[in-house]
Every structure is written in structure tokens, then in C-alpha cells.
Amino acid sequence: MVGRGLAGRLAGLGHDVVVGTRVVEETRARTDPDAMGNPPYAEWEQANPAVRLVPFAEAGVHGELIVNATAGAGALPALEAAGAANLAGKVVVDVANPLDFSQGMPPSLSVCNTDSLGEQIQRAFPDARVVKTLNTMNAHVMVDPSRVPGRHTVFLAGEDAAAKETVKGLLREFGWPEEAIVDLGGIPAARGTEMYLPLWLSLYATLGGGDFNIQVVKA
Amino acid sequence: MVGRGLAGRLAGLGHDVVVGTRVVEETRARTDPDAMGNPPYAEWEQANPAVRLVPFAEAGVHGELIVNATAGAGALPALEAAGAANLAGKVVVDVANPLDFSQGMPPSLSVCNTDSLGEQIQRAFPDARVVKTLNTMNAHVMVDPSRVPGRHTVFLAGEDAAAKETVKGLLREFGWPEEAIVDLGGIPAARGTEMYLPLWLSLYATLGGGDFNIQVVKA
Numbered sequence: 001m002v003g004r005g006l007a008g009r010l011a012g013l014g015h016d017v018v019v020g021t022r023v024v025e026e027t028r029a030r031t032d033p034d035a036m037g038n039p040p041y042a043e044w045e046q047a048n049p050a051v052r053l054v055p056f057a058e059a060g061v062h063g064e065l066i067v068n069a070t071a072g073a074g075a076l077p078a079l080e081a082a083g084a085a086n087l088a089g090k091v092v093v094d095v096a097n098p099l100d101f102s103q104g105m106p107p108s109l110s111v112c113n114t115d116s117l118g119e120q121i122q123r124a125f126p127d128a129r130v131v132k133t134l135n136t137m138n139a140h141v142m143v144d145p146s147r148v149p150g151r152h153t154v155f156l157a158g159e160d161a162a163a164k165e166t167v168k169g170l171l172r173e174f175g176w177p178e179e180a181i182v183d184l185g186g187i188p189a190a191r192g193t194e195m196y197l198p199l200w201l202s203l204y205a206t207l208g209g210g211d212f213n214i215q216v217v218k219a
Numbered sequence: 220m221v222g223r224g225l226a227g228r229l230a231g232l233g234h235d236v237v238v239g240t241r242v243v244e245e246t247r248a249r250t251d252p253d254a255m256g257n258p259p260y261a262e263w264e265q266a267n268p269a270v271r272l273v274p275f276a277e278a279g280v281h282g283e284l285i286v287n288a289t290a291g292a293g294a295l296p297a298l299e300a301a302g303a304a305n306l307a308g309k310v311v312v313d314v315a316n317p318l319d320f321s322q323g324m325p326p327s328l329s330v331c332n333t334d335s336l337g338e339q340i341q342r343a344f345p346d347a348r349v350v351k352t353l354n355t356m357n358a359h360v361m362v363d364p365s366r367v368p369g370r371h372t373v374f375l376a377g378e379d380a381a382a383k384e385t386v387k388g389l390l391r392e393f394g395w396p397e398e399a400i401v402d403l404g405g406i407p408a409a410r411g412t413e414m415y416l417p418l419w420l421s422l423y424a425t426l427g428g429g430d431f432n433i434q435v436v437k438a
């Protein structure tokens with residue numbers, strides 16, 4: 001859903017967007033909703049004809065900027081399939097959280113505390129310019145911050161200052177005002193934004209839905 | 220510092236407060252600042268004569284309500300010394316975070332992801348009524364939320380509804396408005412508030428100080 005939300009919004013803004021998958025015909029052949037009750041991809045594709053579905057490697061070649069919106073555990077294999085050579089020098093926007101549903105609900109994190117998914121991706125693809133962002137809210141708020149009233153915050157972390165400027169530009173296209181964007185520094189700060197997820201999940205349960213965010217308030 | 224901040228503020232509000240320690244004379248004999256540069260206890264004690272320093276067990280007997288403001292790793296031994304029988308039936312307010320500085324800065328958490336310090340305390344003292352709160356901000360903001368302008372949030376987690384009401388009363392005494400208090404449910408929600416600490420530490424470094432907090436903003 002996160003990938004679809006970002007792809008649809010980016011296409012709507014006039015970007016040339018493809019979605020990568022393992023086997024295109026398998027993804028397109030699914031007719032049942034997924035485990036979360038989301039409609040099958042084919043249904044979404046019909047409503048979003050501008051977004052082409054292609055194999056991971058083709059998506060790796062196509063993208064000037066790559067978004068990792070896989071489920072956490074699938075991130076490294078998907079990016080490997082996209083091709084390390086295709087990622088080299090490019091901005092890789094990592095919006096994923098390393099959620100582990102294998103022990104049931106609520107999910108735990110498959111990596112945390114002394115490492116993070118953002119760091120794992122940067123280490124696995126040292127020539128990619130990884131920027132962690134948008135992983136602290138649901139897919140709707142990511143691409144339309146006005147769904148939540150008033151001021152609220154989006155975080156950035158990454159080693160490459162120019163890559164972070166590129167990502168800030170995308171965030172502004174989505175509607176994020178400059179003062180909402182908090183740059184936390186290098187990619188190790190991805191730990192904090194990923195480890196916020198258990199609090200997000202508690203708030204989701206408490207508030208009865210995902211259309212919320214946090215605002216950092218400073219003295 | 221968290222314990223001193225809470226003890227001083229509670230005494231100022233008219234509560235009868237004691238601070239527990241392992242060996243009173245050793246605590247009082249220290250003359251050097253601690254590792255964080257905080258002045259020795261004796262200096263604070265002179266400025267706060269209403270707050271008596273007593274052995275943990277005496278603090279356990281004295282308190283109608285017990286606050287755990289130890290460093291994370293010291294929590295269970297300190298509460299053990301306070302005495303399980305003394306804690307039985309009482310509200311135990313856990314404001315600590317299980318920070319592990321043994322690998323240097325930034326600290327990691329000594330427990331997280333599938334467990335939390337709050338849950339460990341509740342399991343170790345099943346007859347205590349543990350409430351996790353205030354661990355998502357610095358000691359100054361805890362007891363004086365007006366240090367941070369505008370609206371911002373304090374979380375509660377615990378199994379005992381009446382204990383949470385008691386703690387809400389204390390929070391209101393500190394100046395927290397009703398709408399700032401978000402009850403996240405049972406004690407497992409302590410995981411989320413403790414795992415927020417790495418993001419708090421990133422924000423501390425980014426903002427250049429600890430006088431900040433987060434506000435949950437809902438659609």
C-alpha cells in the first residue's frame with residue numbers, strides 16, 4: 001500500500017513512475033485481497049494506468065530516484081534484484097520499516113537498537129545515496145500531509161547532503177512545508193525513526209486509526 | 220537528575236518525599252560531579268532540606284506512591300531493595316529508560332522490541348500497580364511542561380486503571396493539561412515509549428538541547 005500510494009501520487013505530480021516486482025505476471029494474476037485486506041494489484045493498476053509494472057531489474061534501470069517501499073524483510077533481496085550497479089550514484093529513498101509479523105500482532109522489529117534497515121541498505125549498497133524518510137506515518141499522510149491538521153513533522157536521515165536536498169524537494173511536492181522537515185543527520189539516525197514504530201502502533205490502536213502524526217515542539 | 224527533579228517538585232507541591240539510595244552515607248559523601256557533570260547529591264540535599272535521604276527499604280515503607288527514577292539497569296535491584304512486600308498494592312510510577320552506555324554514545328537499550336523495563340518491573344513485582352509515564356522527555360519538562368510552548372503529549376501505560384487515575388492526578392499537579400495525557404493501554408505499551416528514546420536522542424543532538432517534546436496530532 002505504501003508503494004502504491006507513493007507511485008500514484010508521484011505519477012499524479014507528473015513523474016514517470018514504474019513499480020518493480022519479482023515476476024510481473026504473478027503480481028498481475030493475483031485476484032484476492034492481501035493479508036491486510038488491500039485489493040489485488042491488478043485492480044489498482046487499472047485505476048493507475050500511467051504507472052507501469054516491471055521486473056525489479058528494469059525498475060532499477062528506469063529510476064533516476066529509487067524508492068524502497070517493500071515490506072522490511074523483503075528490502076535487501078528486492079534492491080539486490082534491482083541491481084547494485086543500477087543503484088550506484090542514485091538517491092535511494094527508504095520509507096520501509098523492518099516489521100516482523102512472524103510472532104503475530106503487534107509486530108516486532110527484525111533489526112533495531114544497534115542497527116537499522118536504513119543502515120543495512122546503505123552498507124549493502126555503498127554507492128547508493130540512501131535517505132531514510134516518511135517511515136513514521138501511514139501511506140496517506142506521507143503523500144498528503146494536509147490529512148492531519150496543523151503542524152507535524154517528517155524526519156530525514158542520510159549521509160549525502162545533496163541526496164537529502166533532492167528528497168526535501170519531493171517532500172515539498174507532496175505538500176510538506178519546509179518547517180515540517182527535520183534533518184536528523186547521518187543514516188544511523190534511521191534507528192530512531194524505525195524504533196518509533198512500536199509507539200506508532202500503540203497510538204494507532206489508541207486513536208483508532210492511522211491518520212495522525214507527531215509534531216516536534218521546541219522551547 | 221530525574222529523581223532529584225521529581226523529588227524537589229513533589230516536595231514543593233507539599234508532598235512528603237524521601238529519596239531512597241543503597242547506602243545513605245556513601246551517597247552523601249560523594250563530592251565530585253557524576254559522569255554527566257551533575258553536582259554531588261550533598262549539594263542538592265542542602266538546597267532541598269525537606270527531602271530526606273534514606274535506605275531503599277525505608278523508602279519502600281515510607282512511600283504511599285513509589286517512583287522508579289533509577290538508571291535503567293539499576294531499576295530491578297533498587298526495587299528489590301525497596302522490598303516487594305513494601306511495593307505490594309502500591310502505585311509504582313516507572314519513569315526510567317533502560318539505557319545501556321556500556322558501548323559508548325549514543326546509548327542502546329538493554330531491553331527492547333519484545334519486552335520493556337516497564338513490563339520487567341510489573342512481572343518482578345506482580346502485586347505492584349506499575350504505571351509507565353514521563354520517560355519520553357527530560358527531567359525539567361516532566362515536572363514543568365510549560366517549559367515547552369504550546370501543546371505536547373505525555374503517555375501513560377499500565378494494567379491498573381485506578382493507578383493510572385492516581386498518576387494522572389500527579390501529572391495535573393505538575394501542570395499537564397488533561398488533553399495532553401494519552402493513555403496507551405496496558406503495560407506492554409511501555410515498549411513504544413522506551414523505544415522512542417533513540418529518536419529523542421537524535422532530536423536532542425539535532426536541536427542542541429533537551430527542552431522539547433512531541434505532540435500527537437490527529438485528523
